[in-house]
Amino acid sequence: MAEIELRNVRKQWGAVVGVNDVNLTITDEEFLVLLGPSGCGKTTTMRMIAGLEDPSAGDVVIDGEVVNEVDARDRDVAMVFQSYALYPNMTIYENIRFPLRMRDVPKARHAELVQRAAEMVELGDYLHRKPGALSGGQRQRAALARAIVRQPHVFLMDEPLSNLDAKLRTAMRVQLKHLQRQLKITTVYVTHDQVEAMTLADRIVIMDGGEIQQIGTPDEIYTDPANTFVAGFIGSPPMNLIGGRLEGGSFTAPGIRVDGLGENAGARNAILGVRPEDCHVVGAPAHFNAKIFAIEPMGDQTVVSLSTDGHLVEVRAARDYRAPLDSMAHISFDLDRLYLFDETSGERLR
Amino acid sequence: MTQTAFKAGGAAVVAASPPAGRRVRRSAFQRKLFPYLLVAPAVCYLLMITLYPGVYAIYQSFFFVRFNEWIPAGFDNYVELFQHDEFWGALWNTFVIGGIALTLECVIALALAYYAYRDPLIRGWRIVFLLPMLFMPSAVAFIWKLAFADGRVISDLLMRVGLITENIDFLGVVWNARLTLIVADVWQWTPFLFIIFVAALQAQDKEIEEAARLDGASWSAIFWNISLPLMKPVIAVAVILRGIDITTMFANVFIMTQGTPGGTTETISFFIYRMGFRTFNFGYASAASAVMLILTLIIAQLLLKRFFRSGRA
Numbered sequence: 308m309a310e311i312e313l314r315n316v317r318k319q320w321g322a323v324v325g326v327n328d329v330n331l332t333i334t335d336e337e338f339l340v341l342l343g344p345s346g347c348g349k350t351t352t353m354r355m356i357a358g359l360e361d362p363s364a365g366d367v368v369i370d371g372e373v374v375n376e377v378d379a380r381d382r383d384v385a386m387v388f389q390s391y392a393l394y395p396n397m398t399i400y401e402n403i404r405f406p407l408r409m410r411d412v413p414k415a416r417h418a419e420l421v422q423r424a425a426e427m428v429e430l431g432d433y434l435h436r437k438p439g440a441l442s443g444g445q446r447q448r449a450a451l452a453r454a455i456v457r458q459p460h461v462f463l464m465d466e467p468l469s470n471l472d473a474k475l476r477t478a479m480r481v482q483l484k485h486l487q488r489q490l491k492i493t494t495v496y497v498t499h500d501q502v503e504a505m506t507l508a509d510r511i512v513i514m515d516g517g518e519i520q521q522i523g524t525p526d527e528i529y530t531d532p533a534n535t536f537v538a539g540f541i542g543s544p545p546m547n548l549i550g551g552r553l554e555g556g557s558f559t560a561p562g563i564r565v566d567g568l569g570e571n572a573g574a575r576n577a578i579l580g581v582r583p584e585d586c587h588v589v590g591a592p593a594h595f596n597a598k599i600f601a602i603e604p605m606g607d608q609t610v611v612s613l614s615t616d617g618h619l620v621e622v623r624a625a626r627d628y629r630a631p632l633d634s635m636a637h638i639s640f641d642l643d644r645l646y647l648f649d650e651t652s653g654e655r656l657r
Numbered sequence: 658m659t660q661t662a663f664k665a666g667g668a669a670v671v672a673a674s675p676p677a678g679r680r681v682r683r684s685a686f687q688r689k690l691f692p693y694l695l696v697a698p699a700v701c702y703l704l705m706i707t708l709y710p711g712v713y714a715i716y717q718s719f720f721f722v723r724f725n726e727w728i729p730a731g732f733d734n735y736v737e738l739f740q741h742d743e744f745w746g747a748l749w750n751t752f753v754i755g756g757i758a759l760t761l762e763c764v765i766a767l768a769l770a771y772y773a774y775r776d777p778l779i780r781g782w783r784i785v786f787l788l789p790m791l792f793m794p795s796a797v798a799f800i801w802k803l804a805f806a807d808g809r810v811i812s813d814l815l816m817r818v819g820l821i822t823e824n825i826d827f828l829g830v831v832w833n834a835r836l837t838l839i840v841a842d843v844w845q846w847t848p849f850l851f852i853i854f855v856a857a858l859q860a861q862d863k864e865i866e867e868a869a870r871l872d873g874a875s876w877s878a879i880f881w882n883i884s885l886p887l888m889k890p891v892i893a894v895a896v897i898l899r900g901i902d903i904t905t906m907f908a909n910v911f912i913m914t915q916g917t918p919g920g921t922t923e924t925i926s927f928f929i930y931r932m933g934f935r936t937f938n939f940g941y942a943s944a945a946s947a948v949m950l951i952l953t954l955i956i957a958q959l960l961l962k963r964f965f966r967s968g969r970a
């Protein structure tokens with residue numbers, strides 16, 4: 308129903324650059340997740356797609372048509388605002404019904420549609436209340452219901468589940484994914500939550516400092532990070548990044564020596580990336596030997612922090628792994644799951 | 658509030674105590690009294706300039722006031738007042754003239770505010786719109802009187818434009834005279850409401866408007882469904898302030914019409930003035946004032962209650 312394209316889109320306010328030169332094509336029916344740290348320009352990108360913010364440069368294209376000059380109202384997108392933006396003077400029922408009224412949906416269907424949207428977000432009991440009398444999570448669900456009550460061209464959702472408890476969030480996530488698959492509406496979804504990003508997305512866009520760092524399927528982002536930012540952002544705990552020296556196919560750093568990393572002849576500084584789950588605690592000295600700094604049992608696994616040269620490396624161990632603090636641990640890496648990054652640019656070498 | 662006042666007072670006492678750091682202990686009674694002492698001067702002042710004349714007027718309304726003596730009258734002044742056609746006439750005039758003027762002011766101010774509040778120029782320069790309020794009311798009244806007087810500016814202008822063929826007697830015909838009072842009031846006070854309404858609109862959350870836009874609402878739909886309902890409390894306060902002010906409309910009447918023709922522009926204030934200072938019937942005038950005071954309080958209270966309840970969740 309809608310393909311969205313951002314061409315060299317940029318947004319700045321005076322000297323403040325919110326979004327810098329973003330190129331992105333969102334294919335029809337795709338579920339695209341924008342992921343990145345606070346202030347990286349996710350909301351701004353979304354607002355430009357919605358037409359609430361004029362790009363300082365570049366074009367926003369929907370279905371092959373440049374829509375820079377098209378009013379927000381005529382783009383037919385439904386948005387969940389990060390701040391909910393519910394109408395305080397109306398009951399929740401009226402809030403959810405508002406888009407139906409404004410878009411001339413036949414009156415006879417209103418009650419049914421509102422009811423259905425409200426039930427999807429488990430808000431059926433609160434329809435007669437005003438937003439001021441709801442909790443943060445309930446307001447958020449009301450905002451979500453208001454967006455999904457009709458069938459727009461595009462869904463834009465700015466952290467729609469951020470204020471819900473873990474159980475509700477999981478339930479809503481499943482609902483949303485199902486709804487999107489069923490309605491086949493192009494969706495752009497902003498979140499801080501990696502799990503949400505991984506489970507919902509067809510593709511993930513990682514942003515930082517107003518720029519796109521990587522676009523890819525959840526799998527690609529996880530197994531094939533383009534640079535240290537993406538590598539360090541994704542995964543929980545995230546990938547360990549260890550600075551050291553690369554020479555003749557060997558990487559060395561205090562406590563670490565890994566051989567057989569290709570024939571790379573020239574010596575250079577590099578960063579070794581290794582995910583906690585690709586590390587294995589072994590009995591005898593191996594790739595990496597260091598003192599145990601802390602042990603955090605998580606239930607299904609144990610996260611062991613090792614201290615080396617002033618910073619910590621996190622390693623995933625079996626759930627019953629226990630060892631005294633400050634004792635030596637020996638770690639071996641999965642050699643085919645090691646990443647190397649350039650020290651200065653952070654770009655992937657291997 | 659009393660708590661803070663007490664704390665602040667306590668701190669001051671500690672700071673002023675001798676270097677040894679001996680704390681001054683005060684009795685519970687003193688501690689309770691302290692905050693009242695702090696506000697006492699302001700309260701005394703207010704009591705003197707508002708409450709005293711008010712109470713005095715109410716007291717006076719139970720007497721026939723002669724120059725040399727006050728004769729107790731019981732409720733006679735009130736009884737007479739309620740049988741007096743001119744009193745009811747003045748009440749009606751006040752209601753008609755004030756009501757129409759206030760309605761016009763609100764509607765015009767709201768409309769202007771809604772079209773103007775997004776304009777950066779108006780955001781920056783809204784203070785300019787206060788100018789009409791800065792002129793002395795009596796001067797404004799004189800200007801309007803000259804403009805509307807028989808054969809003067811307004812008639813002349815209308816004739817030249819070709820809208821009318823002969824002079825309009827603005828001040829001599831009932832509704833024309835009322836109209837001149839209304840126009841004068843609207844000219845002077847619409848900006849006041851305009852500024853309040855612009856401020857209220859600018860204070861509203863922009864994202865709510867954006868959300869409504871994305872939901873497909875036109876600007877007018879946003880105004881009727883969202884902006885206006887959210888402005889209700891502000892409008893109520895503005896209407897009450899302006900309404901109280903308008904019921905005491907005096908300068909314009911005094912200067913422009915003196916209640917003519919035939920008392921049809923005589924407002925309550927002018928009626929009270931006439932009873933008090935033309936016929937020197939002070940007790941009677943006081944009774945009329947007391948009635949007005951009570952009426953105004955009741956209406957204001959009703960309005961406040963209604964709008965503030967419906968404005969809440």
Ligand SMILES: Nc1ncnc2c1ncn2[C@@H]1O[C@H](COP(=O)(O)OP(=O)(O)OP(=O)(O)O)[C@@H](O)[C@H]1O
Pocket residue numbers: 320323324325326343344345346347348349350351352389
């Ligand atoms: N109106 C504005 N004027 C100036 N700077 C702005 C404005 N709006 C946003 N910014 C800046 O642009 C950058 C991107 O903001 P944006 O709201 O898009 O971040 P975000 O990725 O949504 O963050 P979060 O996850 O915290 O919501 C921020 O650095 C912010 O300070």
Ligand SMILES: [Mg+2]
Pocket residue numbers: 349350351389465
């Ligand atoms: Mg945001």
